[in-house]
Amino acid sequence: MGKEKKGLRMFAPVVIGRYWLLQGMLYMNPAEVLHRLLVECIFAVLAWLALMPLESAAWRIGAALALAHTANMVFNGHLFALFKHDLYWFGFYKRWDDFAEYVETMRERLRSRPCAGLKRASIYGSITRGNFSTSSDLDIRFLAQPGLMNGLGVAQRVFEERARALIAGFPLDLYMVHSSEELARKINLEKERPIILFDATHRGYPVKFRDAARPQAEACHG
Numbered sequence: 001m002g003k004e005k006k007g008l009r010m011f012a013p014v015v016i017g018r019y020w021l022l023q024g025m026l027y028m029n030p031a032e033v034l035h036r037l038l039v040e041c042i043f044a045v046l047a048w049l050a051l052m053p054l055e056s057a058a059w060r061i062g063a064a065l066a067l068a069h070t071a072n073m074v075f076n077g078h079l080f081a082l083f084k085h086d087l088y089w090f091g092f093y094k095r096w097d098d099f100a101e102y103v104e105t106m107r108e109r110l111r112s113r114p115c116a117g118l119k120r121a122s123i124y125g126s127i128t129r130g131n132f133s134t135s136s137d138l139d140i141r142f143l144a145q146p147g148l149m150n151g152l153g154v155a156q157r158v159f160e161e162r163a164r165a166l167i168a169g170f171p172l173d174l175y176m177v178h179s180s181e182e183l184a185r186k187i188n189l190e191k192e193r194p195i196i197l198f199d200a201t202h203r204g205y206p207v208k209f210r211d212a213a214r215p216q217a218e219a220c221h222g
Contacts, residue, residue: 015086023073027186029178031144031151032158039076039159043068075163081137081171092169094134099127102170103138103197106161110198115157117150119143122194124187125173137171140197141187144178151178 025033047064054060073079084091093099103123110121125139126132144154154176165172177183 010086012087015082019077019082020070020073023069023077024175027175029151029176029182031148031178032155032176035152035155035159036072036076040068040072043071047071075166076159077162077166078137078171078173079166080169081173084171085135085137085173088135091134091171093171096132099132099136099138102168107197114200115142115154117145117147117153118157118198119145119200120196121198122196124192124194128192128195137173139173141183142174142176143180143183144176146178151176 023036025036028036044064044067047067048060051060051063051067054063080091083089093102110118120143121140122143123138123140126136127138142154142158144151158174158176161174162172164170165174177186183189
């Protein structure tokens with residue numbers, strides 16, 4: 001496992017509370033923030049309807065907003081990445097082969113049911129640095145084609161993949177970017193050379209992910 005993070009900022013209630021409040025929105029671009037707010041509005045309407053028995057409008061509004069924000073964290077977030085990578089609580093995916101199988105399944109989904117606005121999907125993080133461990137999560141960035149509608153379409157696909165990862169208990173850290181310049185600002189491309197998961201201009205992938213990113217032998221155990 002990598003070096004464990006310590007200090008008050010890594011105290012579990014602080015980590016979870018900060019994540020609940022911000023939910024990665026400071027990292028997101030405007031298109032993904034807009035999509036996230038639209039999703040939260042839908043959750044809020046559903047919560048409002050479910051809370052019809054509450055007579056107090058103020059309590060009903062407050063509860064609906066809190067429930068919607070929590071639902072967005074759960075279904076449109078990275079809970080298992082948070083648990084595994086930041087809190088070291090548990091992880092259902094620890095073996096390299098399990099990671100590789102999940103990645104190949106995602107790649108096949110992107111190939112068989114492509115997203116119209118998606119230009120490229122790439123893997124970064126500890127896997128690309130060659131130091132995969134039992135505390136690793138899977139860092140993926142979806143690069144969208146220019147245009148707001150393309151951005152919203154890719155953000156919707158990101159939402160779907162996050163929900164899949166939640167159901168599977170997989171530690172996925174997935175965001176979308178809207179340009180190569182944005183990606184360069186958010187990822188150290190000198191240290192993290194990407195592994196291409198999907199490219200809209202190429203349909204053939206002769207090299208499997210498990211062969212392209214095989215970690216050092218000692219990192220596969222645990």
